[in-house]
Amino acid sequence: MPALVLLGAQWGDEGKGKATDLLGGSVDYVVRYQGGNNAGHTVVVGDQKYALHLLPSGILSPECTPVIGNGVVIDPSVLLSELSGLNERGVDTSKLLISGNAHIITTYNVTVDKVTERFLGKRKIGTTGRGIGPTYADKINRTGIRVQDLYDESILTQKVEAALEIKNQLLTKLYNRRAIEAGQVVEELLTHGENIKQYVADTTLILNNALDEDKVVLFEGGQGTLLDVDHGTYPFVTSSNPTAGGACTGTGVGPTKISRVIGILKAYTTRVGAGPFPTELFDEDGEALRRIGGERGVTTGRDRRCGWFDAPIARYATRVNGLTDFFLTKLDVLTGWEQIPVCVAYEIDGKRVEELPYSQTDFHHAKPVYENFPGWSEDISKAKTFDELPKNAKAYVKALEEMSGAPISAIGVGPGRTETIEINSFI
Template identity: 50%
Template sequence: MPVLVVVGAQWGDEGKGKVTDLLCEQAHFVVRYQGGNNAGHTVENKYGKFALHLVPSGIFNRDLVAVVGNGVVIDPTVLRAEIDELEGRGVSTANLKVSGKAHLIMPYHIMLDQIQETRLGKGKIGTTGRGIGPAYSDKAARQGVRMQDVLDPEGFRERVIATMRAKAEVMAKTYDQDVSSLEAECERYIDAAESLRAHIDDTELLVWSALRRGASVLLEGAQGTLLDLDHGTYPYVTSSNPVAGYACVGTGLGPIDINEIWGVTKAYTTRVGEGPFPTELTDETGETLRELGCEFGTTTGRPRRCGWLDLVALRYAARINGMTGLCITKLDVLSALDTIKVCTAYSYKGETLDELPPAQAVFREVEPVYEEVPGWKTDISNAKSVQDLPQETIDYLNLIINNVRIPVSLVSVGAKREQHIKVPYPAVERRPGPGEPRELEDQKDGGHSSDMGR
């Protein structure tokens, strides 16, 4: 800090909620900067276990201001329900602020999202059907409604109903959709949105002013780099930009304000929905990872596709985001395995690829090149420091570090809040560019400064 971005380094579901919750101890503000309730953060603390979709994870810290930024699209019924649940379980939401520039999801967005996904048939994207894409489409087409519109209740209702009727006519005629319940649903959403009036604020000015007073700010992304609209595995992506570069757009801060960018990755890889996944495991090992890692979507409940850690994709995420630190989660899940594979390169038509191919037609066809390492077959969930980890675990972490060339800042060894290891690291040298040797020269002390336990 004072401004640190937490970004997903894979296809989402990396454990950003836990990392953000821990970092909130050092922050004065936490800001969610993009996405909608298609994302889900699971947080477990003294209040219990929570699945948050819109409210930032930092809400549990009473001394912290939690902000839903302008880059987020908000389903008002979901946000209302989350606030009510938090308050009902003893968590104050008095410090929750919502940008007046954030756009609202309405029932017609959800209906259109589900219609379009169904009509794609075998070519479906794998959307959550929450209306996220259509809401962002309306934003880009300058047809959206925003949180600040509720400050003019009469005008807000007129705009929502007028938009609903225009879209209902299209859905009825083009898709033969029953839209008879749409107006009543919109009324319910209007009521929910108006109930959030007390939380609306000029959050861009609020955060900027706090930063100028010396406050620490945590910017929290949703989904992950490989789901980014521009830099992900298009078209199997989300409708916004989870990458760190969008944190400025989605909060109203300038690029020079950002000091650190931490990427969060699991010790293996998962994906929900459709799209390419080079290291996917459809065998017993994949099922073991799913069961031990409880790999079922926070938002949809869908079983996640599981596979080995993909260091090619992780290097790509580090580059795209400009990461300064790496957080590795669910390391404990691998404790059950005798051996572990890690993808260090791809093979495509006899050629070895060290970087993620820019063409999706190529990425769909690559085969992973694995390095196999021994497992540790030891429960590490009670480890409090690197010294408590088996040497095989340390070697696995060093393999990641020396491939990605980003220092590890935090390791999670269990689902509970206290099950983590904070790892202060010296800076590592830059990662070799394409065509350069992977192994850099040793440091003056004769070893890699990035290695753990050395």
């Protein structure tokens, strides 16, 4: 059963879009299984750059069917805008499928997200303010709006009114904001429902049938392992499960059908938003990584925090996801450094720690223990095989592979679709 999961092995922004797009021509379905439009992917095809926020990267592969699974939260206005933008550029989006069980980000979810974050002040989490967290909270509280609700006005009205009874109390009495009128929200959602109706389907049935027919299905995670609400650097995390287990709950496909789990691993480390980051750089090296790597959030537009590669994080990702392979991205960004430090362990309270500490307090106080590797100055963007890489680049890759606990099966040597060295086939 050729089902693959592809996910971020760090804090997100590892280059999942490129990896998914690379595989898109070989797979039949690409499925987003969690997150919302807080997860951005950049895909470069020829001289064209595409920024995707909600849609699966496979939408750029004509033979592939893109799917938004039940674990995703959808802002309909963002979705429709993204579809329109791709259509204007000649991309066929007609094959898109959307789960009727996916939850809808309403205007009041966005409002609550923004005012709550402002209210927290210095204690803010660093959310994107797009309503993702409040929508997942509604889902867990069983007060959420699902895609299928947009096609029953009576049910939709009841749910919106019930949700606003509580939220308007919060907005008016705590945040001194105006109450939101339920009728206006319902009218807007009904319009959105009509505009996306052609895409809505029983995606769980479709995907399971596809796997039974030996079709290849790729499950694409947003964000990254360290942003997982259960396994990440809580509370500085997203509100869903980007880890491999989320692919099952977010699509309705059982774990026994998944044959391979691929972790996307940047050759250095970045993160967006607040939270601990042991290898973060505040010097010229950090600024160089940011500039050369183009480290600016696709969705947020915020500069990413940059640091050296963190091996304990990679080992942790291997463990909690059951990774079978790594796709190492942005190796080319490191060209030009004489020495490249790698964090091989942490020092916590004077003790060397080899693994990611489970305690938030310990992780906040973790100091990186570095091992230096000789760099290279040769341009590697034209390399097509591993042997064509400079000696020091090959040694660096082999060292990361050994420290991370899973084989590196592909290497990104540039941003383009073709600038990839494939060592072992994923399919």
